[in-house]
Amino acid sequence: MNTDDTTTELPNGEFEPILVDPIRDMTEELRRARGKIDEIQNRELRLIEAVGASEQRRHELAGRLGTLEAKVSLTKEGHLAIIGVLDDVGRMVGAAIDRQDVGPFRDGILLIHGKFLTALRDLGIEKLDTKLGDAFDPNIHNAINTGPGPAGIVTEIFAHGFRYALGPFAGQLVRPTYVVVGTGQESNGQVSGEAA
Numbered sequence: 001m002n003t004d005d006t007t008t009e010l011p012n013g014e015f016e017p018i019l020v021d022p023i024r025d026m027t028e029e030l031r032r033a034r035g036k037i038d039e040i041q042n043r044e045l046r047l048i049e050a051v052g053a054s055e056q057r058r059h060e061l062a063g064r065l066g067t068l069e070a071k072v073s074l075t076k077e078g079h080l081a082i083i084g085v086l087d088d089v090g091r092m093v094g095a096a097i098d099r100q101d102v103g104p105f106r107d108g109i110l111l112i113h114g115k116f117l118t119a120l121r122d123l124g125i126e127k128l129d130t131k132l133g134d135a136f137d138p139n140i141h142n143a144i145n146t147g148p149g150p151a152g153i154v155t156e157i158f159a160h161g162f163r164y165a166l167g168p169f170a171g172q173l174v175r176p177t178y179v180v181v182g183t184g185q186e187s188n189g190q191v192s193g194e195a196a
Helices: 022-097 103-122
Strands: 007-009 015-017 125-127 141-147 154-159 162-164 173-175 177-182
Touching (some): 022 103, 022 173, 141 154
Antiparallel strands (some): 125 162, 154 177, 162 173
């Protein structure tokens, strides 16, 4: 019976020493260690490649986002330009509407004005429904001046505002309505609502 790892029992019952080869054992241990090192290096290399791919994807997405932001900016600038032309046509409509001697000219201007509004609607842009007498709302109005009239009430509309009605920007303003807001004073200096 063998109770020792350094000997082996022979068939005749005698014990013979086991020859230990320290170099062979160390070589085997070194081979296993190199295998583990190679495995760790391969795993690290795959992680580095994955990080590199993620970094490249992040750069691609950042580039796309920058391009999208530029397109949105250019689109909004284009929309504002169209709205500016619409404002000019609207002023022409206002000037021509009361004149009787420019009937066909007035009708043409009204037609162009309507086409501009239709084009904006087709682009997903709607005109804000601000009316004289509405309460001033800083979310959709831009007060360009104050004047006589009830305090905090829209007394004049200089240019209508527009907002996106569709798409990812739905509800966001393209441009606020430019208004004059009453100060609570009448043109004669009295406070609105006071008896003269």
